[in-house]
Amino acid sequence: MTSDLVLTGISKQFAGHRAVDNLDLTVPAGTFFALLGPSGCGKTTTLRMIAGLEEPTTGSIRLGDDEISGLRPYKRPVNTVFQNYALFPHLDIFENVAFGLKRRKVKDYQPKVEEMLGLVELKDYGKRRPAQLSGGQQQRVALARALINRPQVLLLDEPLGALDLKLRRQMQLELKRIQTEVGITFVHVTHDQEEAMTMADTIAVMNRGLIEQLGSPAELYDLPATTFVANFLGQSNLIRAKIIGQSGEDLVVDVHGRKVIVPLARCRVTEGEVWLGIRPEKVFLAPADSEDGDGSNQLRGAVVTDVSYVGVSTQYLARLPWGQELTVFEQNTGAREAFSAGDAVDLHWRPAHSFLLDAAQDALAGVEDVD
Amino acid sequence: MSAVGQLGAASQSAAPPPVERSGRRMTAYLLLLPGGLWLLLFFVVPLVSLLAASLYDPNGSIENGFSMTWHWQNFGTTMADYWRPFGRSLWYALLTTAFCLLLGYPLAYAIAMRAGRWKNLMLALVIAPFFTSFLIRTLSWKMLLSDNGFVVDALQWLRILGPDGRLLATTAAVVTGLTYNFLPFMVLPLYASLEKIDRRLIEAGGDLFAGPVTTFRTVTLPLSMPGVVAGTLLTFIPAAGDYINAQLLGTPKQRMIGNDIQRLFAAGAYPTAAALSVTLMAAIVVLVLIYVRRSGTEELV
Numbered sequence: 001m002t003s004d005l006v007l008t009g010i011s012k013q014f015a016g017h018r019a020v021d022n023l024d025l026t027v028p029a030g031t032f033f034a035l036l037g038p039s040g041c042g043k044t045t046t047l048r049m050i051a052g053l054e055e056p057t058t059g060s061i062r063l064g065d066d067e068i069s070g071l072r073p074y075k076r077p078v079n080t081v082f083q084n085y086a087l088f089p090h091l092d093i094f095e096n097v098a099f100g101l102k103r104r105k106v107k108d109y110q111p112k113v114e115e116m117l118g119l120v121e122l123k124d125y126g127k128r129r130p131a132q133l134s135g136g137q138q139q140r141v142a143l144a145r146a147l148i149n150r151p152q153v154l155l156l157d158e159p160l161g162a163l164d165l166k167l168r169r170q171m172q173l174e175l176k177r178i179q180t181e182v183g184i185t186f187v188h189v190t191h192d193q194e195e196a197m198t199m200a201d202t203i204a205v206m207n208r209g210l211i212e213q214l215g216s217p218a219e220l221y222d223l224p225a226t227t228f229v230a231n232f233l234g235q236s237n238l239i240r241a242k243i244i245g246q247s248g249e250d251l252v253v254d255v256h257g258r259k260v261i262v263p264l265a266r267c268r269v270t271e272g273e274v275w276l277g278i279r280p281e282k283v284f285l286a287p288a289d290s291e292d293g294d295g296s297n298q299l300r301g302a303v304v305t306d307v308s309y310v311g312v313s314t315q316y317l318a319r320l321p322w323g324q325e326l327t328v329f330e331q332n333t334g335a336r337e338a339f340s341a342g343d344a345v346d347l348h349w350r351p352a353h354s355f356l357l358d359a360a361q362d363a364l365a366g367v368e369d370v371d
Numbered sequence: 372m373s374a375v376g377q378l379g380a381a382s383q384s385a386a387p388p389p390v391e392r393s394g395r396r397m398t399a400y401l402l403l404l405p406g407g408l409w410l411l412l413f414f415v416v417p418l419v420s421l422l423a424a425s426l427y428d429p430n431g432s433i434e435n436g437f438s439m440t441w442h443w444q445n446f447g448t449t450m451a452d453y454w455r456p457f458g459r460s461l462w463y464a465l466l467t468t469a470f471c472l473l474l475g476y477p478l479a480y481a482i483a484m485r486a487g488r489w490k491n492l493m494l495a496l497v498i499a500p501f502f503t504s505f506l507i508r509t510l511s512w513k514m515l516l517s518d519n520g521f522v523v524d525a526l527q528w529l530r531i532l533g534p535d536g537r538l539l540a541t542t543a544a545v546v547t548g549l550t551y552n553f554l555p556f557m558v559l560p561l562y563a564s565l566e567k568i569d570r571r572l573i574e575a576g577g578d579l580f581a582g583p584v585t586t587f588r589t590v591t592l593p594l595s596m597p598g599v600v601a602g603t604l605l606t607f608i609p610a611a612g613d614y615i616n617a618q619l620l621g622t623p624k625q626r627m628i629g630n631d632i633q634r635l636f637a638a639g640a641y642p643t644a645a646a647l648s649v650t651l652m653a654a655i656v657v658l659v660l661i662y663v664r665r666s667g668t669e670e671l672v
Contacts, residue, residue, distance in 0.1 A: 053574050073577040074586075080578045086571035090593045099589075100579040145579070 003064025010059035019045040021209035034188045034200035042209040043189045079146035080155040087130035094126035100149040116148040156188040172198045232366035237326045241276040260297035266355045273359035281329040282353035288344035298348045424645035433639040445646040460628040464611035467549040471557035479561035540622045548616035556605040564598025
C-alpha cells in the first residue's frame with residue numbers, strides 16, 4: 001500500500017534566489033526520513049513541494065508509479081504536521097481530528113477519531129478547543145489530525161520546535177513509537193541534528209538547496225562526506241594536512257611535519273591538500289611522552305589550554321605546537337586521569353576514527369550557524 | 372544590561388507599597404474622568420431627556436410647553452401611524468447590509484489575501500470617500516442617477532430602461548446610495564479579521580482534502596465571522612436610522628423612519644418623534660442581541 005517517494009531533478013526558484021537546486025531524493029516506503037539543515041537550506045521548501053503547497057520550478061515528484069507533482073494539495077495522499085500545528089481554532093479537538101475524514105466523506109468516522117485520540121493519549125480532550133491545550137497536547141492533536149487519514153507519506157515540518165527540551169525528548173521517542181506502529185513513511189524536516197539522529201532511519205543533510213550527504217545517522221556521524229556535515233552533525237576537529245604517500249590500505253598524511261595514517265576507505269580525496277578530521281571524543285589525551293603509539297596516530301607536544309567539566313564528560317582544548325586548538329572530550333569514567341590547564345600532553349587516536357576531506361571546502365562550514 | 376532589567380522587573384513584581392497601589396487606582400479613575408463626564412453630559416442626559424420626551428403629553432406644543440404625563444400610549448399611536456416607514460427602514464437596512472456583505476466580502480478578501488504590494492493603496496481607496504462629506508457624496512449620487520444623467524441615457528440606449536424609465540426616486544436608488552455610503556464600514560472590519568487569519572490554517576485545509584471552496588466554507592468563513600458580525604452591525608445600525616439617502620435619492624414612497632423623526636422634530640411634535648426614536652433604538656438593540664447570540668461570536672476569539 002505504501003510506496004517509495006521519489007524526487008527527481010527538483011528545483012525551486014523564488015524571486016532572486018534558488019531555494020532548492022536540482023535535487024534527487026528517494027525516500028523508501030515505511031522509513032522515518034529526516035531532512036536536516038540550517039534555516040534557509042531549502043528543507044522546508046522541499047517539504048512544501050511534496051505537500052503540494054509549493055509548485056516546483058522543475059522536476060518531478062512520484063509516489064510509487066504515480067506522478068503527484070501536478071496535483072493540488074487536497075488530491076495528494078500526503079498529510080502534513082505543520083510548524084506551530086495550525087490547528088483550527090474554531091473547531092474542538094474531535095472536529096479537528098475528524099476534519100480530513102469528513103472532507104473525504106468517510107462514513108462512521110466517530111470511532112476512528114476516538115481511536116486516533118487514544119493513540120495520542122488524548123481520549124478525554126475531544127470537546128476542548130486547541131487554545132485550552134498545552135503545546136505538547138496540541139502537537140499530538142496535529143499528529144492525530146494528519147495520521148487519521150492514513151496518508152502514504154506524513155510530512156512533519158519542525159514538529160517539535162515549539163516545545164521545551166524535556167517535552168521534546170519525550171515526543172521524539174513518542175513519534176518514533178507511533179511511526180513504527182503505523183508503518184507510514186515519515187518525512188521530517190528539522191534543523192536540530194540531535195532530533196534527526198534520535199528519530200530518523202535515514203538523514204539527508206541539506207545545505208544551500210543541495211543534499212550534502214545522505215545516510216543513516218551512524219554513517220553520517222562516523223564518516224562525514226563534507227566539512228559541512230562534519231561540523232553540522234556534532235563537532236569535528238579539522239586539521240590542515242597533505243597526502244604524501246600510501247602504505248598498504250592506508251594513506252600517509254603529513255600534519256605539520258608529523259606523519260599520521262588514515263585508512264584509504266575513509267578518504268574522500270587521495271592526493272594533495274586535505275582536511276584531516278577527527279571527532280573530539282575519539283581523541284585521547286596522555287601525559288607528554290608517556291605512551292608509545294601502538295599503531296595509533298599521535299601528535300605530541302600539545303598543551304592543555306582550557307578545561308570545562310560538564311559532568312558526564314570533560315571538554316579540553318589542547319593547543320598544538322603550530323597554534324591550532326583541538327577539542328577533546330573525555331568521558332568521566334574515572335578510569336583515566338584528569339588534566340589541568342597548562343599540562344603538557346600528547347594526543348592520539350586510532351586511524352580508523354579519522355577521515356580525510358577535500359581541502360577546498362570551508363573548514364568552518366556548518367559550524368553552529370544554526371539558530 | 373539584562374541583569375539590570377531583571378532587577379527592575381523583580382522589584383516591580385514584588386508587592387509595591389500600599390500607598391503606590393492606591394495612587395495607581397486614583398490615576399485610573401482620573402483617566403476615566405474626562406470621558407465619563409463627556410458621556411454623562413452628552414449621552415446619558417440626552418438619552419434620559421429623550422426617554423422622558425417620549426412620555427410627554429402629545430397635546431402640548433413648543434409654545435405652551437409639554438407636561439410629563441407618563442403617556443405610554445404614545446408608543447401605540449405612533450406605531451399605528453408609522454409602522455410602514457418603520458418596517459421599510461428595517462427592510463432597507465437589511466437589503467443594504469446584504470449588498471454590502473456581498474460586495475464587501477470579496478473586496479476585503481482580495482485586499483487581505485491577494486493584494487500583495489497593492490494592499491495599502493487599496494485600503495486607502497476604501498477609506499478615500501471619507502475625505503468628502505456624507506452629504507456631498509449622496510448629492511453626487513443624485514446627479515449621477517438623475518434623469519438626464521449619462522447612466523440613465525446609457526441604460527435607455529441599451530434598452531435596459533424604457534424611454535420613461537428612471538433611476539432617481541426609486542427604491543433601488545435609495546438602497547444603492549445606502550450601500551455605497553456604508554460599504555467601508557463593512558469592508559474594514561472584514562479586512563481586519565481576514566488579515567488576521569493564519570495562512571497555514573488555509574494550507575492545512577487544503578492538506579486535509581478540502582478543495583478551495585470547502586476550505587473557504589469550513590475554515591476561512593468561520594474564522595472571519597467576527598468581521599462579518601462587526602461589519603453587519605456597523606452597516607445595519609446606521610443604515611436603519613439614516614434619512615439623507617431617502618431624502619435625496621427617494622420620494623415620499625421611499626420615506627424611512629429617520630425622515631419622519633426628523634420631520635416631526637422640526638414640526639415640534641416632540642413626544643411622537645421621541646417615541647419613534649425610542650422604539651427604533653429598542654428594536655435595533657433587540658435585533659442586535661438576537662443576532663450576536665445566534666452567530667455565537669464569543670466562541671470565535
